[in-house]
Amino acid sequence: MQRADYLIAGQGLSGSILALTLLEAGKTVHVIDRPELSASSRVAAGIYNPFNFRRMVNTWEAETVAPFATAFYRRAEQTLGASFHQSRPVWKILADAGERALWQKACAERTGLFAQPELLESPQPQALYTPHGIGVVNGSGSIDTVAFITAVKQLLRQKGALTEAVFDETRLRIHPDGVEYNGQLAARRFVNCQGHLAAQTALFAFLPLRPMKGEVLHLHIAGLTTDAVLNRGAYLLPLGNQQFICGATYEAGQTTETTTETARTEMLGKLAKFITAPITVNAQFAGVRPAVKDRRPLLGVHPQHGALAVFNGMGSKAAMLAPWLATQLLAHLENNTPLPAEVNLNRFTRN
Ligand SMILES: Cc1cc2nc3c(=O)[nH]c(=O)nc-3n(C[C@H](O)[C@H](O)[C@H](O)COP(=O)(O)OP(=O)(O)OC[C@H]3O[C@@H](n4cnc5c(N)ncnc54)[C@H](O)[C@@H]3O)c2cc1C
Structure with a gap:
């Protein structure tokens, strides 16, 4: 019988980030995954943005989770010998004078x-329509999710720690102090x-x-150059x-x-408000996010079985939240450290 500290079902972003975190902490892992069952992690743009444009505030725990994610991916690039992360700003194209005023008010009132308080004005007038200026967000970045997941898969294969098969829960024997598969x-x-398939x-x-x-749409935009x-x-x-x-739709x-004409039309309609250069659509992809009613992830121990745990519910924020949350789950499972109440399942x- 092969033994590991942790058996993980699913190697999307959540399973990949958790597996790396466990390995970094000196634990042994075994992962069971069949990637074609859920495309979410591979179609995701992989952006992390610590600022909420609707409320003009930092997102939940952003001061902790965003720098943690940046450091995690930089370290992972070294460990995996692969390149998939880039720190880059997010430019919020301000829609009207009202939104510009709200941005400036938020920056003046909050530390x-x-x-960033300084707005950019018309940086690329030949391709971008920005009459109300651009607000800049720092501390953000992106990962190439396919390159990241592929590199983790490679590492797991080298360790003999990956089973590329469908996980069948009827083959799981659950004991008080562990499981057998x-x-x-x-x-x-x-x-x-397992992402949304856990349901x-x-x-x-x-x-x-x-x-x-x-x-999402994969596009060519003639004449637009930006990082x-x-x-x-x-x-x-x-x-x-x-x-x-270009992303994304929410349904x-x-x-x-399956991809739809409706989603394509919706996204191209939104782009038409700020892109003036010619756009060519090269491809379109769809996936299903594991979202949660209260828009917070789901972590913790199964209510009936102490040997079973959950690392799921990342919604649209896996790239930013999962690295820090994986360390929270590890500390909870190993040392009984309480999980943040907002994410504890x-x-x-x-009752
Ligand atoms: C269009 C789109 C754009 C997005 N953009 C972003 C973005 O820019 N930034 C961001 O942070 N997030 C983004 N997201 C959200 C992000 O994709 C999700 O939060 C994340 O992918 C969830 O990862 P996961 O590993 O929990 O689940 P999943 O990606 O669903 O991964 C689950 C894995 O488990 C496997 N699996 C499931 N059941 C079984 C089984 N029985 N046996 C074997 N394998 C199994 C699946 O095949 C898959 O490989 C986007 C999502 C979509 C759809």
């Missing part, structure tokens, strides 16, 4: 914001990182997941050579991964 693998803990299992159907379908993420209703992530990912309750299960 420690990732938003398929008569071949034993672990102290099992962690569910289709019997053991984790209780999780209050709310699938949120999203689509910043651009955002006005839709975002544009630069890939180099005037190639961009609650949908679990199919017991907020839904305790």
Whole structure:
């Protein structure tokens, strides 16, 4: 029987980040994954942005999680010998005089914001329409999610720590102090990182997941050159050579991964408000985010089985939240350190 400290089902962003975190802490892991079951992590633009444009405040725990994510990905690039991370600003194209005033008011009234008080004016007038200026967010960045997940997969394969097969929960034997899988693998803990598909299992159907379908476009925009993420209703992530990912749509309750004309029209309509250069659509992808009713991740121990844990519910923020949350889950499982109440799944299960 092969033994590991942790058995993980799912190697999207959550499973990859958790596995790396456990390995960094000297734990052994075994991961079971079949990537074609859920595309979310691979279609994601991989942007992390610590500023909330609607409320003009830093996002939840941004001062901790954003620099933690940057440091985590830099370290992971060294460990994995791969290149997938870039620190880059987010440029918020201000829609009107009202939004410009709100930005300036927020920056004048609050300290420690990732938003910068100085606005940019018309940096690329030939391709970008920005009559009300641009607000700059720092502390942000992006990861190439496919390159990252592929590099983690490679590391797991080298360690003999990856089973590339469908995880079947009926083959999981659960004991008070551990699990056995398929008569071949034993672990102290099992962690569910199956994304929105956790809802289709019997053991984790209780999780209050709310699938949120999203689509992205891969584009060429002639004459637009920038390293910043651009955002006005839709975002544009630069890939180099005037190639961009445009995202994203939000459709609650949908679990199919088919692309739609409606989503394409919606995103191109949003781009038309700030891009004046010619756009060519090269590809379109869809995935299903594991979102949660209260928009916070789901971490912690299964309410009935102490050997089972959950690292899920990352919604649209896996790239920024998962590195820090993985260390929180590790400390909780190993040392009983309390989880942040906002993400502890017991907020839904305790009476
Ligand atoms: C269009 C779009 C754009 C997005 N953009 C961003 C972004 O810019 N920044 C950001 O942070 N987030 C973004 N997201 C959200 C992000 O993709 C999710 O938060 C994240 O991918 C969730 O990762 P996960 O590993 O929890 O789940 P998933 O990505 O669903 O991964 C689960 C993994 O488990 C596997 N699996 C499931 N069940 C089984 C089984 N029974 N057996 C074997 N394998 C199994 C799946 O195939 C998959 O490999 C975006 C999402 C979408 C859809």
